Amino acid sequence: MKKIQQYIRPLIALSLLVPAVLSCKKTFLEKPPTDSVVDANFYQSDEQVLAATDLLYSKVWFDYNDKASYNLGDFRSGTTYSAYNDRGNVLFNTTDLTPENEAAWRSFFIVVGQSNLAINNINKYATANVTPAIKKMAIAEARFMRALAYRYLTMNWGEVPIIENNLELLNDTTLKKNTVKSIWRFITREMRAVAADLPETAIQAGRLSKWSAEGMLARFYLTRAGVEATGGVRNQSFLDSARYFAERVINNSGKSLLKTYGELFKWSYDNKPESLFELQWVFLAGGPGYGVGNSAPSYLNYSSEISVEGWGGDKGATYWMLGNYEGFTPSGDTMLVGRTLDQRLRETYMLPGTLYPEITQTVNNVNQKLVFPYNNQDVNFASVKKYVVGKSADLGIPVEAQRYPNNTYMLRLAEMYLIIAEAILGNSASTSDAAALAAYNKIRMRAGLPERTDPLTLDVILKERFLEFAMESSAWYDLVSLHYWNPTKAYAFLNSQDRGYFKVIPDVMPNPTQWTIKKTPWATTDRKINANSGNFLLPIPAKEKSQAPNLAQPAVEYP
């Protein structure tokens, strides 16, 4: 008996050690993420490949769209201003420390990086289950986004590095900038390839089609005609290409201008027939909604009277911009007086007394249709209307601050008409070409203005572009296009603008019949800017120069 007992203890004890001998299964140490797919097991079907490019239509552009879009596109170009904020951009003094400079730089390179990863991952991981046409289209979508991002990059900063594969650069600190001409060559080449790969009919409303790419080509060629200008004369074959692609898009895309300008921005306007490419925002509440919704309206809404949150109380049209609307005539040097037939004013900026039945205004807890209020102080504002769509009740869905569902236009058919007019005008001082006038009048008359029969000049076409696309972050790029071949004219244009404080006075409230727009007498400084070759383009953000000293090296040609 004792003998047995002698063995029992060691045996029991040994049993404790059994797990040690067995040890764990090999898979015990394989723990891939349980809350997300990883790249290596995605891109396995058509749906997954398409899902890989969906967010290239929204989230990757978020930081650009947020505040940089209108700061660079409209404040710098002088159509719109902010009286107390963003003054560096308003006064054309965007430095390498300006926040919107950084945000835009970061965002465009996010577009580039995510597009590159999509291309890389689809090529690497897509299985035979993926339809070749879908694979081709998805890669073309990513290349489209990348080319468009480079268009913004080179137009804002000039020389920037072209990156086609981020994965190769994870340990690289030698990447160099590329020259402006070679960037334009690269993105035109890319866009031509994209146009060949995208379907004639978008497989889904809002997705890119061949015509989106050809529309971009029209835009690119018009600008590139200036990039490749010699002695101030734009490259004729590129002008011809611009017209060629613009006409192809008008004739073949099946797209059409909306009947009235107002329809373009009245909720819900997403993916209407005039649209060639727009950022696809959705409303989603809370944390996850930040980044997938449109945040810009929060900064443009003039007050929380008409929205969840309104930070745009000091933003509005510049004095110069209001003077562009036909009907407002100067009275002396300090005043504009009148009214306009141009419907685009109502849809772009709000003047006191204007009724907006589509927007609900809450005053002292009472809801009413918005009548833009008259604020009788030294300075008041023609607040921004474009992309301002109201509050939940107006949209019919819940919305929260910085999470609006309305899309952002990136390219619409209207631009094709104005490209045609400008391409035909080309290097001449003016033109009476019927096709040019017809294209021009198509846009002008839709806005409610009478037909123009006088010859077209560059100034007339540019002005039309500003009126049509104000607050669509476009005017700045028109000036950069001009600057490529005629910098003096671009500087003169900017330096002539008035960007100072003023006040808009309705003749009666409500239902005014005309307005007086009066410069604020004591606000004598900061009315004019000084654009020159030293401040025209944006400097690369200081932080980026500091963390990537390689960008200080001279730019090289991109093959």
Add this chain to the structure above:
Amino acid sequence: MRYFRLTRVTAVLFLAVFLASSAAYAQNRAITGIITDQTGKPLQDATVSVKGTNTATSTDVNGFFRLSVSPGANRLVVSYVGAKPKEILIGSQETVSTALEITDTKLADVVVIGYGKARRANLTSAQTTVSSKDIERTVNTTIEQAIQGRAAGVYITQNSGQPGGGISVLIRGISSINGNTEPLYVIDGVQMQGGGTTSSSNTLAGINTADIDNIELLQGPSATAIYGSRATNGVVLITTKRGKAGESRLNYGFQYNLQAPPKHLDVMNLPQYAQIVKEYHALAGGTTPTEFLDPSLLGPGTDWQDELFRYAGMQKHQLSMSGGTTATTYYMSGEYLKQDGIALGSGFNRYGFRVNLDNKPREWASIGVNLNFNQTDEKLTTSSEGIISDALQITPQVPVKNLNGEWGGGDIINGANQFAPVNPVAIATLRTNKNKRRQFQGGLNVNLTPIKGLLLRASFNTDINYQNQLFFNPTYHIGWAINPSATLDNFIGQGSYWNFNQLAQYDKVIGKHNFSVMVSHESQESNWRNLRGRRSGFLTNNVFDINAGAAPGTNEGGSGEWGMESYLGRINYNYDNRYIVTGNFRRDGSSNFGSENKWGNFPSLSAAWRASQESFFNIPEISELKFRFEIGLTGSQGGGGIYSPLRADPTDLGTGFLPTRYGNPELQWEETKTTNFGFNIGFLKNRISLEADYYIKNTSNLLMDKPLPWYMGTSGIGAVGNPVTNIGELQTKGWGITINTVNVDNKKLRWETSLNLSAFKTNIEKFYSDAAFVDRISWWMDNWTQRSAVGEAPWLFRGYIADGLFQSLEDIANSPVRVDNNGARLPANATTGVWVGDIKYKDINGDNKIDFRDETNIGNPWPKLFGGLTNSFSYKGFDLSILVTGTFGQDIYNHIRKVNSKTSTIYTSRNLLVDALDYARITMKNGSPVLENPNTNVPRFTNSQVGNDNNYNTTSTMWVEDGSFVRVKNISLSYNVPNSLIGKQKIVKSIRATIGAQNLLTFTDYKGFDPEVGSYVGANSNSGNQAIGLDYGRYPLTPVYNFTLNVNF
């Protein structure tokens, strides 16, 4: 006989077996005896040997020994840890009993080490103990607070003074530049990686400090390497109290604390604010409100700091019971702690209970169980809503409440425009941010001693936690700020962890040779899962449930897993308690690495020589002398990064997926090779003892989120996150000294002093790519940047050197300024360039322009020296303890002062520091602008934010301050009510009452609330980018006055 003891139980079992088998020696004569200390208390484990031979034995629990000696033996040597060895002439005696004089009780202590226990005297590695006695002296709501100032080599800063707030613990400097430099915590076998959290709350806040028996801070590589791949940042072993056989003890403890509000930061009162508004309008145009025209008529306005901060109470009730029989012992406790915060919108409650049970059903088997359940309730509104910085910025013209009882805010009546901060008192009151955590920690261990000297143990420990956070933003109307729709965000997280360990240890004594061998296998796994739901459109402000909101709302999930398998072992050998050698080895396999790099090996070796035990050692003044050397490898396994996960988000086109991080399948362990030299020396019977260590830590394969340039698409919404890479190497050299003295020790008074001092210096040795540095940019805070560059300490502040203000146009013309894209100087212009009264920056590279090349290192967040000094006095029934801590040489970037000195923010109705009233005033002299107050260092007023605003916003030395401080951390005076007073009744056995104060005095030149600035835990920070040494409205530590009562029944 000396050997490593694993558990008390093992020792008992071992001795039982030993006694039964020791009759084997027959040929020699047997000598028996009893060894005691000077008071007659039997000494267990005293070594009795025959002089000049290897024949030795050790005493049992009763101090009894039996030794078989050869006929020729004539002298025995009796030695005991902490006592001077004693020689005894045996002659022909069969019984030899003697008393040893114990000079140092500490050396005799058994201390917990990784996977075992050891006698302090035989430690070969650097490790520090914080006992329950030390813990009881200070007011600690959470564990780490108890360690602060107590141990050399351990640098602790509180990230937030918020009740239950998080803490940064750095053991022996910076061993890694990745987000997590926090040690591994092992609580009764449950391994928890500290830190990694960027919220203001603390993952260890659930543990009741009164339950802690002791805390061991493992610092040396030999001590830590047994934890291998997770030990690079040091290991904190926490052991909770267990019962002792004997009469049961019932203890009730009560504590009440009164926490004082912080000292005021001098912001403007209403007349001062009115004055500056008036001056602003005079300069910038616009109309000054009528009531501001004559500031002298105004009252003081709202003092927002008075409104936000308050005296706050904390109370704690603790009940514990312990005791048991020889077969079963128990410790049970329950706790209730309620702490209000000194700032509105903060607070911390904790409830918990613990049962630790040990049972020995057979002589050769024992089972131990520990169970702990705790719940913490935190109010996080203050920190999550930036309440403190808002309170410093809101204008004094806004009342807390309007006359009609509504919350005051910026509106037509109160003035202040829509850009003013929203009433922080209202926000702190209205918004709810409650975080409830529940944690269950428990374990079971089975110990068997099948044969003499062999211990087999299996233990299973688990940690299960649950978190429920409610964030409710009600509808409100506070001046301009209107929230028309209430929202509720409800986050639920759950996690579990288990660890299964099998261990075998064999101890053997052959003469004076003591061997101990341990081998073990361990597997552990954890997983977590989150669910977050959110709805808005609540029609009431008091039902905090998703169901009360409007459908559908949104939701989010998340989950993850981690696993690790390890083989480990240790060999310990000591000869006669003089020469001690320990070797450790651990092999870890972690799920954080790809198949090629899963397994890592972590060896260590250490040796110690107790010179004072040598027979030739004959310096009577030196009672203890020990030299230690250790070398070892530890690791860090980071938080994964081999995969490139995709995140799903909705678009108009359907759900899209984007990669959120560049994957790095080649990722490897971070490895730290540490060499440690140390010695312990005791003088005058250890009345004075000194422990010193010097170490060199070389870390290679540094794990880090590699910050790529922005052109890699790595920063912003929709960005591809930086890849985790093995980025480079760094070296930390440091030292730590602890001196303990007994200054006075007589029957009436005992006065002890303990001083610890430490310093470390970390240097980045190299980066594996050709990059020269990596930057961490807080882009949400004027791009505040910290840089790690080769040849420098990690995370130095990066910026310009401010060189006063421009005094005149001539001064501008003669100074370098920023340039445009063509390299042309920006004009001297009040709105688009720099102007008189703007900050002048130093041209570091001498190229006559100011640009990024002039950025340099402008601050170092690491201290040059830190330490703690404890003095304890015992006099009759009184105990007085004073702890003073000091930290010297670290810099703080005072972002609050920067923001609150920026005069142009007046246009957004923001208040400023009083100092800003002395802004640079420009006056015309001979037709050109000069400064009226040339000695000021507050930049001029600007009416817009153009170049000069960037000039102001630039990070510079102007806001860098020396954060050195000396703090009277703790004073406590206790009184043990003498038996003469309570002896007559039978119920109460002892009463102890304590009064004390914490953070009573702080001596510093720092201008903010509190110089103890840890890691930034505010909005936007993440573990890969957590600013160190940056103060932006951090919740300050303030004086706490406390009263404690302990009653034993």
